[in-house]
Amino acid sequence: MPVYFYWGDDDYQINQAVKSLIDNHVDPMWRDFNYAKINAAGDLEVMDGLNQAATAPFGTGDRLTWLADTAIAQKCSEALLAELERTFKHLPTNSYILFTATNKPDGRAKSTKLIQKYAQVLEFSLIPPWKIDAIAQLVKQSAAVMNLKITADGIDLLVDAIGNDSRRLNMELQKLQLFHGQKAAAISAKEIATLVQASAHNSLQLASAIRSANTSQALSLTAELLRNNEVGLRICATLVGQVRTWLWIRLMQEAGVRDDKEIADAAEIGNPKRVYFLKQEVQGLSSQKLMRSLSILLQLEGDLKHGKDETATLQTAMIELCQAMTR
Known part of the structure; x- marks a missing residue:
């Protein structure tokens, strides 16, 4: 199949899969002519990539066109949709096209249905740290x-x-x-x-420190995570996921729901047995505290995405989060 669509937030695994495609299809001697990576955030860039993919390769080997960070499986104009289908139907047999995206394809979108028809779709998502x-x-x-x-x-x-x-x-x-x-x-x-730095400190332990309003431990764990080259946005994403889960548990409890399976379904928890332990974790926390914490985390995500200093921004957010748990 000459069309590939890789999605997920595990950048390393995606890059390894892309490297495998390049090694399998592109002749190193002709790489400058037959391989292209395009940041395909907009329709014009996607069109450019489709035009390149529709061109037969030079010399020996195949052509590979990589359209990175594309949003075509989320939103796609009718004009681009028609161009996608035309290109997929008439790709040269020795020309391959790869789309990569972070977000899961929207199953309701026409473009997603088209991709599913013509492409090999693979997911490369990080395993949630609590699994x-x-x-x-x-x-x-x-x-x-x-x-x-x-x-x-x-x-x-x-x-x-x-x-x-x-x-x-x-x-x-x-x-x-x-x-x-x-x-x-x-x-x-x-x-x-003796060979692996066995630091058990991770973002879930950071969430636990925040829940306990232990500011010094939260700051220490944040510093260690950054020293271990953990990305600020990934720390934030894990905390958002954990706080959101706690919030669902607390809201269901406050609504009088007692059935663990019902709570697990609402909170999107795969294993209902985990609900018992989550209930212990949210003891003493109100839904108001958790909603304030979630608001702080969403502000943190926005600040990090806008390029604010990672260390200082995370430190400020950790202090605010611990304070939110005591109010």
């Missing part, structure tokens, strides 16, 4: 691909140290591969601890 079992499974799968045997306690240590950071997981597994060589024995947690 420990899913992260552990990713660690196991990634280790197996690299022919690494890791003990159960070693897997647990990597999950705690790395969280849902797929880029760092790949880097740490490569490090372990070099260290372990061709040894038959599985790598233990003790061995891993």
Whole structure:
């Protein structure tokens, strides 16, 4: 299939998939002629990319046109929709086109239906940091691909140290591969601890510190996350997700709902058994406190997206969030 649509917020996995497409289709000797990456935020840029993709490649190998950060699966004019369909139907057999986007395609949009008809659609989303079992499974799968045997306690240590950071997981597994060589024995947690910075501090622990109004711990965790190259917007996104979940739990409780499955459905929690623990977490918190916190986080997201200093902006928000939990 000559059309690909990759979406999700795991930039590392998307970039790895793109690299695989380039390696498989583009002759390195003809790359300057047959590979193009276009920031396709607007209709004109998408049109330009479609025109390039419709051109047969030069020399040997195939052509690959990458339209990055596109919004065609969210909104698409009728003119662009017609151009997409015309291009998809008449792409040269040795020309490939790739669209990438952060947001999930809108299933109601005509363009999404067109993409689903002609393209191979793949999701590359980060595993939510609270889905420990899913992260552990990713660690196991990634280790197996690299022919690494890791003990159960070693897997647990990597999950705690790395969280849902797929880029760092790949880097740490490569490090372990070099260290372990061709040894038959599985790598233990003790061995891993000597090579991997086993910092269990993550954005969920930061959310816990905020919930407890522990300002000094929240600031310390924020500083450590930034030192470990965690992106401010990703920290913010995790906090937004956690606070929103707490808010749903609290609102359902205040409405008199007692059934955990009903609460799980409303809060979009996959495992209803998790609701019991979430109820313990929101004890002592009112929906008003959580709504104030969510407002602060949405302001933080806007400030970060507008390019404000990441460290100072996050520090200010952490103080405000802890204060909101005490009012």
